[in-house]
Amino acid sequence: MNFILEGTINGILMGSIYGLTALGLTVIFGVLKVINFAHGSLIMVSMYVAYWAIIFTGVHPYIALIIVVPVMYFFGYYLQDIIIKPIFKAEKDIREPITVIIVTTGVWYILDNLTLLIFGPQYRNIQNNPLRGKMLEIGDMLISVPKLWGFITAVITASAIYWFLQKTRTGRAIRATSLDREAASLMGINQFKIYNIAFGIGTAIVGISAVTLVPFYNIFPTVGVLFDIKGFIIVVLGGLGSIGGAILGGIIIGLIESIAPMFMTATWAEAIVYGLFLVVLFVKPSGLFGVKYDW
């Protein structure tokens, strides 16, 4: 019995980290209304940045946030500004440009393979970090400490973003743009600047999620692919643009991944995730917590 409880708790913890990785995606998807297929690659890049930051400075992994967050913010900001903005300008009156999906796929291919070329295919991890392999004992259950840290980070980040979007001027501008970009620009909001900022913030959140992963996850050029698809499933599950939805969606996935293998093979668990995704898409495409937007 405790076995299942342990699995449930660890599933929730890992799930919250998944949710954190998808949080950046929901902000970008919610505001720009585009699928950013480079999402997984951004996670991968963040993980490498975090890795090198920790290796060179030898600090506690979470201190690397100081470096990773600004770096990834600007990376995302300029990625949007230089590569994606021209597409938007060309397809201004289409509601969700398909071309951006294609372009971001190109970015994905380039980032993943450039990383492969430069850093090689080998798996890296940070062996001697203070969190690695640490377990918390509660009764006769073992709870993963790095995942616990991840859970706490996820909750803090989600709350911070929620506060930012609700209470700050920029946050409100972002929400306005996501609801109706033309109306927002008529209100004096510079649409493209908002996109850049939103992308920057989304990528910065990705950076935070990478820092939570780095203590226990392996780092290699195609690590992002796993998170890419999972990220979209989570965003659709939770409802696009919904912050709570992203975290909760992630937790659902985390739970399925941790409990299902007790009753079936891991790959069937994968099939269940896809199946659930499709059911949500058909039955309630706006997701569990999403608002029904007409788009």
Added chain:
Amino acid sequence: MTRKNINTSAFILLGFVAFGLPLVLRSPTYLHIIILLYLYAYLTTSWNLVGGFAGVLPLGHSAFIGIGAYASTILSLQYGISPWLGMIAGGILAAIVGILIGLPTFKMRGAYFALATIAFGEGIRVMVENIDNLGPLKINGPRGLQIPPTHIGFVNYMFEGKEPYYYIILVMLMGVLALTYFLSRSKIGYYLNAGGEEPEAAMSLGVNVARAKLIAMAMSSFLTALAGTFYAQFTLYIHPKSVMSLDFSFEIAFIALIGGRGSIAGPVLGALLLRPVSDFSRIYFGSTLPGLHLIIFGTVLILVMIFQPRGLQEPLSKIYNTLLDRISGQTRQGEVKHEYS
């Protein structure tokens, strides 16, 4: 010569070259590369029926390749049925699956539709990877199925050299191009284009957009599955990661997009331009610079989408038409413009 005559002569000449190529090009390696080139051109053209004409972005088409490959292979290995018949069976099965997928997904908006097709494609792949036996049928999960190269002969869709495969895929490619050509000039083609561009207006003009899209999907999945059988018989080994992968689906879609979806020549052009790049960078740089061809692919993708979002066939066909005008001294007149370039 009139403009139309020059155009027709050019095509006939191209046909001669294509049919005569194996007589001149003896190297099996190069023949193999060209066969795969034709295969991709065929796949992208078939994809175009949905991705181009119907105006949506399907990213799970490799599932149909897999269905075709597995259907004909299982039928021939376990029941001794000729792969040609198995090919038709696979095509029909794929068409049914395609319609089932299309029914709920065509109602979705672009981004969601793309995600749904990915989920379907991956879902089917994951299921096949998990199943060793489906009742009496041996599927073999991730290990896949191997076709022993015995029983050479037409009935068994098995040949000694590469040449027969070359001609098969060439004929298939020409067939699918002809189909696309006639489709674009037919009622269903007009309806598909209209429904893809302005569904509301099309509906008010008598077009059952949903039904047109499903018809396109059925055709596309049927034709794609036929290529699956070809692939199986040509490479003699199929497994989920090779015939049903996400990468395969993406590759087909993006080659078609770079070439120009919605046009007839676009997908073929895309394959003609990108496959050699991919092949050569893999052959010459595969060990020293792994993944280079994907970096090139990604860069081309981005550049084309920024500068020529309707694909490279637009500027290329402008050049071709200008050339035709100059040579014949006439301009394009009197034809209904079925596609705008």
Added chain:
Amino acid sequence: MNILEINNLVKDFGGLRAVDTLSLSIEEGEILGMIGPNGAGKSTAFNCIAGVYAPTKGNVYFAGKKINGVKPWNLCKNGLARTFQIVKPFRTKSVLYNVMVGSFVTTDKTSVAEEKALNVLKILSFENKKDERAGKLTIAELKRLEIARALATEPKLLLFDEVMAGLRPAEVDEMVQIIKKLRDQGITIFVIEHIMRAIMALSDRIVVIHFGKKIAEGPPQEVASDENVIKAYLGDEYVVS
């Protein structure tokens, strides 16, 4: 014969009643106009006829048959065509291509559709633009294209949704002549319009809608001087009593 009959049509959107027990009928060969202040429910009523919405209550009859909730493409095949207030041309295709899409309702062959489409363009004095890319046309030309496409489906009843919007006075007059020509060809016309000069010149009868209800009906002159109509448009102060 009444080609269109609406009985007690009600359309609700959640808590909002957009159309409130509307009843009207159109005789074959008539031109009926519908006017009303913005938000009165004209477009909603229109869309209930055109198959975009299914009525919440009440019935719509076309040529004697009930058409509640029948899909737009089936309505079109039975002779009910419409244009859109915000034009929706197939922008990447030529004018001729656009019209041919409509012609295919009556034929399966491309050559026949092409011929029919050319005829339609001739009727509307538009054939000189047949090879123009629709995306490049002016707004007046686009409106004409909307009509051409709908006309190509060989309708018995044509619904025009603010087809004059955005046109200059000279263009409006041209359009009025075109629509009158269509009626002379035997097509019944139902127009929603804001531009008074057009609707007064065109309509045999006018129906006035306000807050989803019919508040007046009759020949143009009568309706123009109707108390309720003046009140609805301009307010109480303007009613001369």
